[in-house]
Amino acid sequence: MDSFSELLKSKAAVGDFDFHRGCREIGVVNISFADDLSILCRANEKSLKTVKRMLAMFGDCSGLKPNLAKSTCYFAGIVDKEEVRLSNIVGIPISALPVRYLGIPLTTKQISGHDCRVLVDRVRNRIEGWGCKHLSFAGWVTLINSMLFGVCNYWCQTTIIPIQTIKAIEKLMKQYLWKGAIVGKFIPKVSWKQATLRKMEGGLGIKDLKTWNMACMAKHIWDICSRKEALWVKWxxxxxxxxxxxxxxxxxxxxxxxxxxLLMLRDTIKPHEEYKGER
Known part of the structure; x- marks a missing residue:
């Protein structure tokens, strides 16, 4: 989509297209992932008419035409009546956040436990689908460390999971660990804190989700400080x-x-920071 991006940038140079707020400095007009395309612009008539015209031009040249019925417009900072008018210009229906993309809820507000309910349900469904009541205790631990943690790992690396969601997932893990199922009462042999210690420390090697989520967020801080070659880091x-x-x-x-x-994590990470190299 580089050619499409250059088309919009050329229109911005002559005043027919306005960048979205915070995008002019780095020249961002679109974000692509696989076969999905997000176009960013100021919510005004001239910009949307230019986008519609450039999409048609790009489609005529490449044969790649967007499916407007499966596309959506997201607006912010304008009244509902103006949203409808601008949506009619491009012929794309209006939607609103939060929306789920690649399994993760996208929202401008703090992600709630309700938004993450799908993650809890996914963990529960995974356990209920296992026919492994006759596995050994070591087998249950292995399934938790590999399968259940794998389900949560993507979310941990992508967003900050609410504490109530983490507690709900850990409750399911505890039930499965000590009973082999998620129904009925169970009696834990040791505390969950002890179970999440490394094996060399006397634990079972099960990762603590809250700590792992924090570590994944710290990785984003590392990317920012090391200026990793990524669009969001540049932004x-x-x-x-x-x-x-x-x-x-x-x-x-x-x-x-x-x-x-991320800023709140500075006090936790700063004591472990060390600079190596020439000053």
């Missing part, structure tokens, strides 16, 4: 930090909850 350093160190930037009331959570 953070250019738009959010603006030359200020991640360790010194101040939290603002208008910051998103995810960004505030």
């Amino acid at each position: 953070i350093n250019t738009i959010r930090l603006k030359g200020v160190s991640f360790w010194g930037v101040k939290e603002r009331s208008i910051d998103s909850w995810v960004w505030r959570k």
Whole structure:
């Protein structure tokens, strides 16, 4: 979609297209993943008419035409009546956040336990589908470490999971660990804190989801500080930090909850930071 991106940028240069807020500095007009395309622009008539015209032009040249019936428009900061008018210009129906993409809820607000209910259900369905009541205790531990943790790992690396969701998942894991099923009462042999210790420390090697989620978020901080070659890292350093160190930037009331959570991790991560190399 590089050619499509260049078409929109050329229209922006002559005033026929307005960048979305925070996108002009790094020249972002679209984000592509597999066969999905997200187009970012200012919510005004000239920009949307240009997008519609460029999509038609790109389709005529490449044969790749969007399915408008399966596409959606997302607006912010404008009244409902204006949303309808602009949606009619491009012929794409209006939708609203939160929306689920690649299994993860996308929202401008803090992800709630309700948004993550699908993750809890997925863990429960995985356990209920196992015909393994005759496995040994070591087999149950192996399934938790491999299968159940694998279900949660993608979410842990992508977003900050609410604590109530983590507790719900850990309850299912506890039931399965000590009973081999998720129905009926169970009596834990040791505390869950002890079970999540490494084997060399006397535990079962089951990862603590809250700690693992925090570690995955810390990996994002590493990417920001090391300026990894990624679009969102470039956006953070250019738009959010603006030359200020991640360790010194101040939290603002208008910051998103995810960004505030990352800033809150600084006190935990800072003592473990060490710089190696030439000053």
